[in-house]
Amino acid sequence: MPEPAKRGRPGPRRALTENQILDAALTLLDEGGTDAASVRGIAAKVGVAPNAVYTYFPDKAAVIKGLVERLLGEVDHGLFVDRDQPWRQRVESLALELRTRLSAHPGVVPLMIGGPMDGPNALALNERLLELLADAGLHPADGARAAYLLIVYVFGSIALEVADLPQPGPLPPESERIGTRLLAFSATPPEPYPRTAAAAAELAAYISTEQYLWGLHRLLDGITTS
Amino acid sequence: MPEPAKRGRPGPRRALTENQILDAALTLLDEGGTDAASVRGIAAKVGVAPNAVYTYFPDKAAVIKGLVERLLGEVDHGLFVDRDQPWRQRVESLALELRTRLSAHPGVVPLMIGGPMDGPNALALNERLLELLADAGLHPADGARAAYLLIVYVFGSIALEVADLPQPGPLPPESERIGTRLLAFSATPPEPYPRTAAAAAELAAYISTEQYLWGLHRLLDGITTS
DNA sequence: TACATTATTTGTACGACGTACAGAATTAAC
DNA sequence: GTTAATTCTGTACGTCGTACAAATAATGTA
Incomplete structure (x- = not known):
C-alpha cells in the first residue's frame, strides 16, 4: 500500500527492502541461534x-x-482447507505443517513465544482451525476449547523440543543428555547409543515426531470422546 | 556443601548470599517482566x-x-505422592501445583523455556510424574509418552498464557462469529464485558484456569482410552 | 599481638547491544 | 535548476554482560 507519492521521491538507489532484512535475520537465527539476530x-x-x-x-x-x-x-493452507477430507486428517495436516515450518527454524521459536502473536497470518491460521473444528461438527464453544488445546500442544511441543536442542553451532559436549532424555520419553530405550552427533539428531527427530503424533492422537481421542 | 575451609576465611562481612541474589532477581522479574532481571x-x-x-x-x-x-x-510433592489417592486426582494436583507456582511469576516462564531444564529438581519432578503414571497402571512405555504429553501441555499452556496468545474468551454468547470471539482476550481487550481492569483480570484468570482444567481432562480421557 | 592467607567486594574497562538525532546523499517533481 | 522528499550514514548515549586487578576485611597461625 504505497502512498500516492508526494513531491520528491525515493532515496539513493534504495539499497534495502524489508524482505532482505527479514532474510538476513532468518539466516542469522538459523546459523547462530536465538541470540544471533542483532540489529547490527x-x-x-x-x-x-x-x-x-x-x-x-x-x-x-x-x-x-x-x-x-x-x-x-x-504455511500451506491447501493441506487442511479441503472440506472433503476427514476432519481428523485435516487437523493433523495443520499441526504437522506448523511443526515442520517452525522446527525448520528453531531459533525463531523462543522469539515468537516471547511476544503476542496477533499478526494477520497468525489470526488467519487461528480462524482456519476454528472453521475446521466447526466443520467437524463441534459446537462453537467446544471448537474454541479444542483449538486452544491444539495450539497449546503444538507450541508447547515445539518449545520443548527447541529448549532441549543445542542452540549454537556445535552439539553439546556429551550426547549423554540426549540419551537420558530419550530414555525418559521414548517407548523403547535406544539400545545402541547413537555414535555420531548426526545420528543422534536424526534419531531424536524421528522419535520426537513420532511422539508428537502420538500425543496428538491422544488429544484428538480426548476431544472426540468428550 | 561448604568446603571444610582452609586457612583464611570469609571475606569482609559477607554482604551477599546466593539466596539474596535469587530473591532480588525474582523480585525484579515479578515487578518488571522478563527483561528486568539484569545482573546490574x-x-x-x-x-x-x-x-x-x-x-x-x-x-x-x-x-x-x-x-x-x-x-x-x-512445589509441594505431598499433593501427589500419596498412593492412596485416585491417580487422576494426583496428576491433576501436580499439574495445578506446577501451574500455580509458575504463573505466580510469569516473567520467569520465558526464561525457563529458553534453556534446557536439567536441574535436579526438574528431573525429580519428571521422575515423580513417571512414578505416578506407573502407579496408575500404565505400561512404562505409555507412562513415558503420557508424561511427555502432560509436560508439553503444562508448559505450553503457561507459555501461551504468558505470551498473550489468543485464548478462548467468554463462552456464553454463542451467536457471535467464532473467529472474532477468540479475539476478546487477546492483545487489547475491545469493549466487551468486564468494566474494570481488576474484574477483567479476575475473569481472565478464572477462564484460563477453567480452560486449563478442561484441556487437562481431555488429555486424561485421551490417555485412558488409548 | 602481629602476620600471612584467603574470600569477598569494588574500580575500572571493554565490547556489543538497541536506538535517537542530525546531516549527507540521491532522486523525482516542478 | 530549484525544491522537496526519501534513504542512508556519522556519531553518540545509555545499558548490558563480564573480565581483570586492586582494595578490603576476616581468619588461622605464630
Whole structure:
C-alpha cells in the first residue's frame, strides 16, 4: 500500500527492502541461534549501517514480528482447507505443517513465544482451525476449547523440543543428555547409543515426531470422546 | 556443601548470599517482566557492585538456572505422592501445583523455556510424574509418552498464557462469529464485558484456569482410552 | 599481638547491544 | 535548476554482560 507519492521521491538507489532484512535475520537465527539476530548483525549482513534498518522497522521487536508473520504466511493452507477430507486428517495436516515450518527454524521459536502473536497470518491460521473444528461438527464453544488445546500442544511441543536442542553451532559436549532424555520419553530405550552427533539428531527427530503424533492422537481421542 | 575451609576465611562481612541474589532477581522479574532481571539490576537491589554477583554465579544464565531450580523445588510433592489417592486426582494436583507456582511469576516462564531444564529438581519432578503414571497402571512405555504429553501441555499452556496468545474468551454468547470471539482476550481487550481492569483480570484468570482444567481432562480421557 | 592467607567486594574497562538525532546523499517533481 | 522528499550514514548515549586487578576485611597461625 504505497502512498500516492508526494513531491520528491525515493532515496539513493534504495539499497534495502524489508524482505532482505527479514532474510538476513532468518539466516542469522538459523546459523547462530536465538541470540544471533542483532540489529547490527542484520545490517552488516545486508551491507548497510546499523540504523538503516530503522527506515523499514520501528524497532527490533517489529523485525521479529515481521519475521514470524512471514513464516506463518508460508504455511500451506491447501493441506487442511479441503472440506472433503476427514476432519481428523485435516487437523493433523495443520499441526504437522506448523511443526515442520517452525522446527525448520528453531531459533525463531523462543522469539515468537516471547511476544503476542496477533499478526494477520497468525489470526488467519487461528480462524482456519476454528472453521475446521466447526466443520467437524463441534459446537462453537467446544471448537474454541479444542483449538486452544491444539495450539497449546503444538507450541508447547515445539518449545520443548527447541529448549532441549543445542542452540549454537556445535552439539553439546556429551550426547549423554540426549540419551537420558530419550530414555525418559521414548517407548523403547535406544539400545545402541547413537555414535555420531548426526545420528543422534536424526534419531531424536524421528522419535520426537513420532511422539508428537502420538500425543496428538491422544488429544484428538480426548476431544472426540468428550 | 561448604568446603571444610582452609586457612583464611570469609571475606569482609559477607554482604551477599546466593539466596539474596535469587530473591532480588525474582523480585525484579515479578515487578518488571522478563527483561528486568539484569545482573546490574540485581546487584543494585542488594546494594552491591554489579560484578559481586559473579562470586556466587559464573554467569547470568546460572542465576536464571538457579532461580528456576529454586522455584521448582518449592512445589509441594505431598499433593501427589500419596498412593492412596485416585491417580487422576494426583496428576491433576501436580499439574495445578506446577501451574500455580509458575504463573505466580510469569516473567520467569520465558526464561525457563529458553534453556534446557536439567536441574535436579526438574528431573525429580519428571521422575515423580513417571512414578505416578506407573502407579496408575500404565505400561512404562505409555507412562513415558503420557508424561511427555502432560509436560508439553503444562508448559505450553503457561507459555501461551504468558505470551498473550489468543485464548478462548467468554463462552456464553454463542451467536457471535467464532473467529472474532477468540479475539476478546487477546492483545487489547475491545469493549466487551468486564468494566474494570481488576474484574477483567479476575475473569481472565478464572477462564484460563477453567480452560486449563478442561484441556487437562481431555488429555486424561485421551490417555485412558488409548 | 602481629602476620600471612584467603574470600569477598569494588574500580575500572571493554565490547556489543538497541536506538535517537542530525546531516549527507540521491532522486523525482516542478 | 530549484525544491522537496526519501534513504542512508556519522556519531553518540545509555545499558548490558563480564573480565581483570586492586582494595578490603576476616581468619588461622605464630
